[in-house]
Amino acid sequence: MDTQxxxxxxxxxxxxxxxxxxxxxxVHSDLELPYPLPKFFSTYLLISIGYTGGEKLAHAGLTTxxxxxxxxxxxxxxxxxxxxxxxxxxxxxxxxxxAMAATYGSISIVTFVIGTEFLNREHVEFxxxxxxxxxxxxxxxxIMGIMLVRMFAPRVGGDETGPGLKAILHESFFxxxxxxxxxxxxxxxxxxxxxxxxxxxxxxxxxKGIVLLFLxxxxxxxxxxxxxxxxxxxxxVAFGILAPLANAALGIGLAYAMGxxxxxxxxxxxxxxxxxxxxxxxxxxQAVPEANPGLFELLSLSVTFPLNISVGxxxxxxxxxxxxx
Numbered sequence: 001m002d003t004q005x006x007x008x009x010x011x012x013x014x015x016x017x018x019x020x021x022x023x024x025x026x027v028h029s030d031l032e033l034p035y036p037l038p039k040f041f042s043t044y045l046l047i048s049i050g051y052t053g054g055e056k057l058a059h060a061g062l063t064t065x066x067x068x069x070x071x072x073x074x075x076x077x078x079x080x081x082x083x084x085x086x087x088x089x090x091x092x093x094x095x096x097x098x099a100m101a102a103t104y105g106s107i108s109i110v111t112f113v114i115g116t117e118f119l120n121r122e123h124v125e126f127x128x129x130x131x132x133x134x135x136x137x138x139x140x141x142x143i144m145g146i147m148l149v150r151m152f153a154p155r156v157g158g159d160e161t162g163p164g165l166k167a168i169l170h171e172s173f174f175x176x177x178x179x180x181x182x183x184x185x186x187x188x189x190x191x192x193x194x195x196x197x198x199x200x201x202x203x204x205x206x207x208k209g210i211v212l213l214f215l216x217x218x219x220x221x222x223x224x225x226x227x228x229x230x231x232x233x234x235x236x237v238a239f240g241i242l243a244p245l246a247n248a249a250l251g252i253g254l255a256y257a258m259g260x261x262x263x264x265x266x267x268x269x270x271x272x273x274x275x276x277x278x279x280x281x282x283x284x285x286q287a288v289p290e291a292n293p294g295l296f297e298l299l300s301l302s303v304t305f306p307l308n309i310s311v312g313x314x315x316x317x318x319x320x321x322x323x324x325x
Contacts, residue, residue, distance in 0.1 A: 005314040008121070014114045015309055017212045021219025022226075033217045041214040042278070043180065048203045048210075049113065049131055050181045054188020056128015066129040069268065072254055073133040076272050077140035080247055081105030085148050091235050092295075094153045099284040099291035102145025103300050104243055106276035107137045109181075110218065111308050113211055115270045118313050119263050126263030134271055135181045141276070142283045149288055178279060218301070225294075226302045232295060240303030248273035248316050252323070262317075262324050269316045274308055275300040 009015065024031040060066070081101040088097035112134050119126050229237055251272030255265035277300040285293045 005122075005318065006311055009118060009314045010310050012114075012117070012121075013208075013212055014117060014215055018215040018219040018222075018306070018309065021216040021221075022223040023219075025220050025223035032220070033213070038214070038217045041210055041217065044210050045109065045113065045207075045214060046180045047184045048207050049109065050135065050184025051188040051192070051199070052203050053128045053131020053135075054185040054190075055192030056188075057132055057185070058189045058192040060128060062129075066127070066132075068258060069129065069260065069264070070133050070136055072258060073137050073268065073271060074140050076247075076251065076254070077105050077137040078144050080250075080272065081141055081144040081148065084243065085152075088239070089152075091233075093290075095149060095288050095290040096292055096295055098145045098148040098152075099281075099288050099293075100296040100299070101148060102141045102284055103277075103280045103296040104247070104275040104304075105137075105141035105144060106280040107134055107271045108274035108276060108300075108305060108308070109134065109278075110211075110214065111270055111274040111305065112267065114309050115267050115313055117208070117211075118317070119266060122317070124263040124266075125261065126267055127261075130264055130267045130271075132185055133268070135178070135185055137271055138178050138181075138276070138279050142280055142287070145280070145284060146287050153290075218305075222302045222306065225298045228294065228298055229302060232298065236295075236299060237303060240299040241307060244273040244275070244304050244308055244312060248312070252316065252319055255320070256323055262320055265320050265324070266313070266317050269320070270308065270313065273312060273316065275304045277301040277305065 021031075057066075081098075081104070084104050085097050085101040088100050092100065112130075116126065248269050251269035252265065254272075255268045260268060277297055281293055281297045281300070284291060284296070
């Protein structure tokens with residue numbers, strides 16, 4: 001692994017704006033972004049990522065390679081929550097273990113975006129279909145988390161608790177974030193060839209600036225939660241560090257076996273190694289009210305996310321470069 005690559009990633013604008021937001025909270029600054037702005041930033045990012053990916057997918061086509069990559073990603077969104085649950089069950093309740101497992105089986109859209117920026121800096125190509133891969137990893141993880149609760153949670157008087165299967169599927173596939181991302185992807189596939197060029201100033205021109213503003217807000221949010229790390233105990237903090245590394249190893253191995261290019265392999269690895277702190281926590285709060293949302297949001301946002309965007313991305317890419325060479 002190249003030390004210069006790690007340093008360049010740590011000192012990238014994305015990582016530094018995240019650090020700036022984190023630092024602002026630590027020194028009790030009055031810096032804040034008014035509430036509607038973070039919502040706007042996340043909405044814009046979803047539309048831009050989805051549409052741009054759909055446009056690239058329209059040009060590339062749905063090949064056998066793309067299909068297999070999508071299937072592999074959806075399989076990982078099921079496998080990771082499954083084995084993670086049994087590990088976490090030793091230290092957490094069934095409900096918290098299942099919710100945490102679903103969180104780590106899902107993905108972080110912002111980590112994916114920073115990964116694409118890293119590849120652009122390294123002049124490494126990647127396929128637009130990876131956005132489709134990303135968008136399809138959210139729902140299986142949520143469904144898997146609910147299934148684990150249904151299978152292992154204690155029953156009182158034999159009664160089923162929680163929402164029914166229809167409600168679970170609706171929340172998994174029609175959650176606002178998932179719907180906007182997949183919808184934008186489909187619109188990009190349909191109109192990308194004709195309207196993509198005209199939309200480029202909006203979809204790509206201001207993209208990097210919006211990412212930095214979003215990361216500034218995420219940094220402040222992470223710092224506000226970080227103080228609670230002492231309450232979760234060293235075992236869970238260690239999990240927040242080791243889980244992404246283990247999942248990344250699985251992702252790299254599968255990407256190597258499937259013969260992905262280096263760029264696609266890194267993004268696939270990041271999807272396996274990252275964890276959701278927006279979509280899945282929101283879905284699990286509704287589907288598993290017995291779980292403690294502060295627990296899995298805290299680890300995902302304050303431990304795993306900073307790890308991946310600072311040293312994780314160059315570490316994974318260094319391993320991939322050596323294996324692929």
